[in-house]
Amino acid sequence: GETSCVRMTNAGEAQVSITSDVKSDKDWQDFAFDAVMDSSDPSSPQYVSQEKCYKIVGQRLLDSALEGFHTCLFCYGQTGTGKTTTIMGQAEPASERGLLLRLVADVFDAMDKFRQSGSTVQIKVQMFEIYNERLNDLLSCDDKHGKPNKLDVRVHPLVGVYVKGATEELCASYKECVGLIEYGNTMKTVHATAMNAQSSRGHTVFKLAFERKVDNQITFSEVYFADLAGRENERLTQVAGDRLVELTFINRSLMWLSNCIKDLGEQRPRRSPRQGTFSPPGAATSGQSTAARRMSAAGTPPERQRRQSMSAKAASIEPLKRDFSKFRNSKLTLLLSNALSGNSRTAMIGTLSPALAHFDESYSTLKFARAVKGIKLAASAATAVDKDQLIKQLQADINALKAKLEEAAEKRDGTTIQELTDMIEADEELVGARNKDEAALMQESKDKYQQRKTMMERLGTRRRGSAFEDVNEDGYFPHLANYSEDPFLRFRVTHHIPPDGIERSLGYGESSDFGLPAALGVLAITGYVRNEGGRVFLRAAPMTKVKMEGGDEYLADIQVNSEPIVDERELHHLDRVLFGRSTVFCVLFEDVLPEVAAARMDKEASNGETPFDPLAPESLPTLVGP
Template sequence: MCSVSRERAEGGRVIVEVDDKVAKVRNIKVDSSWDSREKTVSFSFDYCYWSVDPEDPKYASQEMVFQDLGTSVLSGAFRGYNICLFAYGQTGSGKTYTMMGTPASIGLTPRICEVVFLFLHLHLFKNFLEIYNERVRDLLKQSDRKKPYTLRVREHPETGPYVQGLTQHLVTDYKQVVKLLEEGIAKRITAATHIHNASSRSHAIFTIHYTQAILENNLPSEIASKINLVDLAGSERADPSYCKDRITEGANINKSLVTLGIVISTLAQNSQMFSSCQSISSIPSEGESGGVDGPPSGGSGGRRPAYIPYRDSILTWLLKDSLGGNSKTIMIATISPASSSYNETMSTLRYAANAKNIINKPRVNEDANVKLIRELREEIDRLKAMLMSFELVCSNISLLELLLVM
């Protein structure tokens, strides 16, 4: 997703072009025919948006982005999958604008919440946290500003990492969600940097937990899943003229983003290794492979998947499941089209291209008892079919014996 604001004011040259699902970046330093470097590098994605000038016929509005991405989040969620949508990109490139929006131009998070209520009329639990300087803070809990308390991250053996003591808010209509969202956004730490005067200095994770009652094979059942909507802090190089706090923040933001980058590229590497193993050996059955996090089964030829350092940052630890496990995950990469952002743009697009190679293992989070009954019924059907074919073979043998005797 390509947006502009500050760059227009600076009068920088536009070096990015969006052509359907391809983003092309021009390196203006390569201008001679003897230079062996590529002048234009193309990256293809599932969707590419151009939102530089609202007058441009190609301009992608918040509504268009919602139609593509928001609806795919919702359709996955309604089917019972865990979903994660996160925005990554250079500071000031439009992550908060895309995820949250402005009162005049509503972003993905409130739009997704609105539809969840419109169609499901559910009672939902929500929580909203930020990770600031590698510490988790509850954005929906009143705290003494002088002594902001931090929460601990723990790991449940089955459900994975979670934040201990994070407040869960039961909401029954869209208005309540908007109120909580506004409350959390107001509490979130922002500061003016040399690039962006309302820069998010923390990573924010807004989570919707919901359960749907369904009837499966005439059995009442429940599907419980969650939607994680993540607005990351922007990456930026530390400016020595900043005060100590800003430099510490920058270092911690970068720590999380660097770890996220390592996690993404290791997962991508493991996924590629896993898919090449699959093509030469038998395809493992559901649940056998353990996802990209686990060892690829079925004759990996001694190659072991690389260790994934989820716990090296709070962000990657909390998003562990979303990044390489039981979740359908969408990454939005936001970039600036200006020549002055060439290096950041290339790094963001490479990050996103790498993330595209990750193969997750999402599954419907159905009720364990109903799942067991369904599996037992399938087993009975399979055994019945075996018995029938066995009886058929036996009757054919007796017929053959009869013929031989005659």
């Protein structure tokens, strides 16, 4: 119902026009792109569905990747304009799948055809989250509480940018790959809850790498999808505390990304006539009126540089000639540096809100997209050398680097020691990965799959359409489902309560039946829930607060509809349950529209829940002992 400040047209040149004065026809500013799409009104003839969006943007990325080009798609725009919906969408129904899920499905279809023609194919994936300048591994299953491994982005003089210690999983099917994406998104939900965040306030980067071996030649391609956290105006959002810190980090990283884009656009390097450029139609969005554009990208091919370096003697190792200095201000820009300036065909999606109230953010997105459109670089297909030769040369590099490391140690040259150590670690990681045969990799992936499945069961993934477990319709309700202000994180963690009368524990401890994030106020065992013939009951677990004079028994902190639990409490449909101080679950006995549940949860929160003050008397646990 708000006044729109955006106009779009695809007649002739794709164009977006915007104004801060909708009453005047003279102050409209025009921005030309490769494509513009409107996903705000499904009844409109110009409506862009997920399928149409993929045909315009995703199909060209797929074709380039299968030809051996590195590709990247990143989505930029204000919070709530449909970035995650455009990239991820929903696994079911198929019509609602986003660009990533559709591309993954087509990649595996193509890989099956390659195998039938005699090629050997491997597909590996990684998934990261950048939160407050910390890089988290979303696919790690090492921590039993679901906490992410903290990683670091490194720059190796030979291989360029890499993520040290990141989990890289071999996938044999579309279902396995979707399962990993689902696991990564669930970990984002758990992390956000544990940090008392009510929305996904980090950048998410998904990487898919595949190798195709034919006659001892390996064609290697990487596909990056970057779902960037939404940019927000710090003055207008009026946030404080941790949310302000998050917003500051987000806006700062997006500022550095914008600066890098601007610098690259101003350079306008010449293109080699022997290299191809990427010229797909622009971009798309979902959920709001949007403008989208495409970026041509590439640079000096890192795989070619690597082959040249490997063909030289180990003693004459030369660093890459690329300058990474402009990307070092942020982990986001460093992680995407290959896509922005390397051997990559890169596309961007800019999402807009048409509302006049959001003019400043929409205008900023359009200017950013125009700067990206100005980058014209070249890309070439990446064909690697034979695997055995690669391992042999890497090992020679390692031996030469270790000799140099000994010399640096004798001279006590700390800077050189660190640089050489990083180079050795990178080469050893590559050797270790290349030395594993496919059977060993598949077994390792199967073992990790079981670990993830166990963790997902504890954290609650009995959702219809889950890639880890099929849920029988009769056994789906009743259940507890996590609640978040962020629709993408909402109802991702669910705990089905069987009608067998058995009491089941809830908490972050390994012995708990239903896992909860290790958030503020959540204990190893926080409470117990049981289902007696369709009636669900919840009670708080007793806890002991140790004092010098002895122990007093208290109850763990659980509230139902803003009322602390003292005795066992029967739960009803759409009850709001607060575990500790930030972990909110909704009780569901039947299907309900998400917006209906959200309205009920928000209403209950406004009725009585207050911010946590550890020094306030009412913040102490309820005393049940003497």
